[in-house]
Amino acid sequence: MQVTVKSFAQIREIMGNEDITVSLNDGADMASLCESLKQQDSKWQEIFSDPVLMACNQSIVTPSHTLNDNDEVAILPPVTGG
Numbered sequence: 001m002q003v004t005v006k007s008f009a010q011i012r013e014i015m016g017n018e019d020i021t022v023s024l025n026d027g028a029d030m031a032s033l034c035e036s037l038k039q040q041d042s043k044w045q046e047i048f049s050d051p052v053l054m055a056c057n058q059s060i061v062t063p064s065h066t067l068n069d070n071d072e073v074a075i076l077p078p079v080t081g082g
Contacts, residue, residue, distance in 0.1 A: 001026055001069035003033065009077045011052070014043055024067065030054050031063040033073060051078050 006019045037044040055074040
């Protein structure tokens with residue numbers, strides 16, 4: 001299956017302005033996607049060393065969330081403010 005990964009804010013600055021398509025085994029979860037991204041580019045290791053929010057099809061999800069073909073995944077820095 002394939003999923004599209006979008007990044008935002010400082011994560012997008014690190015990775016560049018392009019969305020990427022990732023091929024995964026059927027039944028893969030968000031944690032598997034993160035591991036796959038880390039293997040593809042060492043910049044993802046840096047990104048995932050800090051907390052991030054993950055969304056699938058515009059809903060915040062946990063690392064155990066199961067992905068489906070053609071899902072759209074967003075990797076977001078945590079929201080901060082005061």
